[in-house]
Amino acid sequence: MTAQSIKWFWYASPQTFYPVAGVIARWCGTAAAVLCAVGLYMGFFVAPTDAQQGEAYRIIFIHVPAAWMSMFLYVVMAFWAAVGLAFNTRLSHMMASALAPTGALFTFVALWTGSFWGRPTWGTWWAWDARLTSELILLFLYFGFMALQAAIDDRRRAERAGALLAIVGVVNVPIIYYSVQWWNTLHQGASVSLARAPSMAAMMLTGMLIMALAFWMYSIAVTLVRVRCLIMDNE
């Protein structure tokens, strides 16, 4: 074993990780606030009004980043779940458990903002388009993970069962997404898909990317604080 590889497992100890997590969380939290301010400024004052959708399209600056985060966090959750099962490290399982509530939050936000975007633009509060329907199923996957871990009293069994579920889920997500896409094309009438955003002006894209970064920093901060709580609970 090289000195490098020993370092990883040094940080895998909850005691060692606790202070590190605190530092990173504080840093990311500040970054999130700053990026959010910049992103919102860009979204509301720099990006031009859309010709077809008017001001309503500005919802895109939180809808798309939230959707990206919801999917990204699930994959990261599954990653830590796999690491936890493979190396039997408790901290990895704690990371996976800590990610779930935030992931579910962003999924709900994506659905809510998608709905509020759809109403003025396409006329309905809910559209069974491929993206929204997939997000809905993703929300069920997050809830399933949290419910399973909550239902098991034995911590070790709860972590490992949840981990397995997360891995099964992440493998299924592309399959679910593809089949929902296909289903959508079969049943789609003349109505349009919410995925077809207004043609992206450069400023719009930048605004979205900055907000995505902001949400990412926020997720890291919140997750690490939650992990610290889990570490404290565990002692």
Added chain:
Amino acid sequence: MLAAVRCVVYRDLLLALRRRSDVATALLFFVIVTSLFPLGIGAEPDLLRSIAPGVIWVAALLSCMLSLGRLFAADHADGTLEQLLLSAAPLGVIAAAKALAHWLVSGLPLVLIAPLIALQYGLPAALYPVLALSLLLGTPVLSMIGSIGAALTLGLRGGGVLLSLLVLPLYVPVLIMGAGSVEMAAAGLAPDGQLLLLAALLIVAAAFAPWASAAALRISAE
């Protein structure tokens, strides 16, 4: 290894035969649920014909899911599961065998009853083969994916409902492809794409689900 499979399947079928009412109730559930839709929506023939594939498939899905609780619970209660965990045969093979037995008892009868339901819904007889084939390909997948959920929720309070929450999102692709194949055929198009995708799901499930179930059993029962 095949001897182990034969043994497990035979035992499960024998137990199911002894508890005929459990099996029959699940099938009866399938029939009852499909009867509820016309009562709730109205019996207009065109409407029923158009919703038939979806309703039959959803009912099949729910019926399969209801019977999943039985998959490991009885063995867990009387200690057989621990024996199975210790046995020489690979746990994945045993899990697959149990899923197979489950399908024979809960899934295969649905394939046979479905045409009757289709008749009630006024689905053209030409579509019966597609319907039956889609269920034939899809219900084993439901049993196999379901076995993962059943293994994870072994012995938990609120088990049945929790199992549904875990397993239904995973069932979505099977439902979409299954119902979709019949709808394609109903529209006069070839259902080949959907049926092939169902077959692909079946193969993938058969390859991976038993091992996931085995891992879940070890996590739950250790």
Added chain:
Amino acid sequence: MKEFLSMGGYALYVWGAYGVTFALIALEVALLVKRTRRARKS
């Protein structure tokens, strides 16, 4: 300023979306603060 708040008539949708989003984020942070305090105490 009034123009900003009315969002071209789409005020309900834009502020409804942003409002709920940041309310939920604030809620998550608040719950986490409470949880941290409770964990430190015990």
